[in-house]
Amino acid sequence: MGIMIAGSDKTGQRLFYIDNDGTRLEGDLFAVGSGGTFALGVIETHLKKDMKDEEAIDLGVRAIYHATHRDIASGGVCRVYHIHKDGWTRVHDGLDVNELHWKFKEEKGVEIEDDDNLINEFKNMSSFSPPSLITF
Numbered sequence: 001m002g003i004m005i006a007g008s009d010k011t012g013q014r015l016f017y018i019d020n021d022g023t024r025l026e027g028d029l030f031a032v033g034s035g036g037t038f039a040l041g042v043i044e045t046h047l048k049k050d051m052k053d054e055e056a057i058d059l060g061v062r063a064i065y066h067a068t069h070r071d072i073a074s075g076g077v078c079r080v081y082h083i084h085k086d087g088w089t090r091v092h093d094g095l096d097v098n099e100l101h102w103k104f105k106e107e108k109g110v111e112i113e114d115d116d117n118l119i120n121e122f123k124n125m126s127s128f129s130p131p132s133l134i135t136f
Contacts, residue, residue, distance in 0.1 A: 004030050006083045013083055035067030035074035042066045053082065057091055065100045 002019040017030040029047075031039040042063040051059070060080050068074040078095040081088050 001034075002032050004032050006081075006088075008083065008085055008087065013085065015083075031063070031067070033067070033071075033074060035071035038070045039063040039067040057082065061092065061095065061100070062104070065097055065104065068097045069101055 002017055002023075005016045005018060007014060015027060015030060017025045017027065017032065019025075029040075029043065031037070031043070040063075043059060046059050046062070048055070057080055061078055064078040064080070068076060068078065076097045078092060078097060078100065079090075080092040080095075082091050
């Protein structure tokens with residue numbers, strides 16, 4: 001576990017990863033936290049040289065979505081900040097990962113059931129009673 005620190009100085013934009021034991025690494029790409037491996041997989045698959053800001057932001061959103069959707073400890077929102085020579089800009093502050101899930105499914109052409117069907121499925125799941133514990 002660790003944190004990322006991003007910012008700008010006289011030399012340009014810089015990105016650091018600081019580990020829980022104090023190790024500091026400088027690099028171009030890091031993902032931290034329990035969902036970081038999911039995020040890195042998405043980024044490494046779709047990263048291109050000389051991406052436009054909009055493309056990079058979309059990739060960041062998708063990477064964070066995959067990290068949070070696949071990892072229960074990662075939370076349920078997506079926040080994206082653009083670090084640039086003049087400082088930083090908040091791009092997205094708290095996109096709901098559940099909404100992103102359905103949006104991305106729709107983009108892939110996956111048929112989405114209507115809300116009534118989903119509600120009924122959840123009701124059926126919540127009324128499920130597991131068999132009693134049998135001990136010997």
